[in-house]
Amino acid sequence: MDAENFFTPSFLRAIKENTEASFRSIMAEPSTGIYTFEMLQPQFCKKLMSEVDSFERWVRGTKLRIMRPSTMNKHGVVLEDFGLETMLDRFMSDIIHPISRVFYSEFGGSSLDSHHGFVVEYGISKDLELGLHVDDAEVSLNVCLGKEFSGGEVFFQGVRCEEHVLSIAQPGEIFNYSHVPGHAILHPGRQRHGARPTTSGNRMNLIIWCRSSAFRELKKYQRDFPSWCGECKRKKKERARLSLMVSQQELLKREI
Numbered sequence: 001m002d003a004e005n006f007f008t009p010s011f012l013r014a015i016k017e018n019t020e021a022s023f024r025s026i027m028a029e030p031s032t033g034i035y036t037f038e039m040l041q042p043q044f045c046k047k048l049m050s051e052v053d054s055f056e057r058w059v060r061g062t063k064l065r066i067m068r069p070s071t072m073n074k075h076g077v078v079l080e081d082f083g084l085e086t087m088l089d090r091f092m093s094d095i096i097h098p099i100s101r102v103f104y105s106e107f108g109g110s111s112l113d114s115h116h117g118f119v120v121e122y123g124i125s126k127d128l129e130l131g132l133h134v135d136d137a138e139v140s141l142n143v144c145l146g147k148e149f150s151g152g153e154v155f156f157q158g159v160r161c162e163e164h165v166l167s168i169a170q171p172g173e174i175f176n177y178s179h180v181p182g183h184a185i186l187h188p189g190r191q192r193h194g195a196r197p198t199t200s201g202n203r204m205n206l207i208i209w210c211r212s213s214a215f216r217e218l219k220k221y222q223r224d225f226p227s228w229c230g231e232c233k234r235k236k237k238e239r240a241r242l243s244l245m246v247s248q249q250e251l252l253k254r255e256i
């Protein structure tokens, strides 16, 4: 892959340098563990979108039924089925993995070994919005490709384990993000999120879910609460606060 044609020069420099400082120099962290940065060249975004458009036209012409990206998306294409498997392999190993090793080691970010890549399409005649969910991924990359659109913000509501996926969000966990073509947002797959309605135009996003089989295997044997779940952490703090109160009261009783 000719990296210069895909990525913006600043992004490429940071990846080549491959240090936490170089990643941080091009990234913003608007909410804990959520990173945003400029990533893709406009001509690459355009090319990928026109490939998706012609694939969709071909599918309509042949009346074939194709696999859609997920149970939640009726529009869009799976890139592994699209002849882009090798490109996605490189995306994961050369781009997402080095960054995830630094920022997402507690989510299996150091051992990513498979991916599911797709392009989703939103608009009045496409999918309109997406409800709150977690991804079937350890680390998710979401890059806006274009085109012209309004709305479509992503809303985040905190990282949750399986048990607490429906628990309420704490004020510090709520974060809204407006897409900018060429810009990426990187987050843990367990970070709950959804997409607000795309109110006009068409929006296409490239999404790559990265998974770690080692992390999933380890999780099966984990007895302790996951250190990354916002609700588990809150409950642990609450228990500590209560037990402190109880011991203070007992101490007071003894003094009386």
Ligand SMILES: [Zn+2]
Pocket: 160, 161, 162, 163, 164, 226, 229, 230, 231, 232, 233
């Ligand atoms: Zn939890």
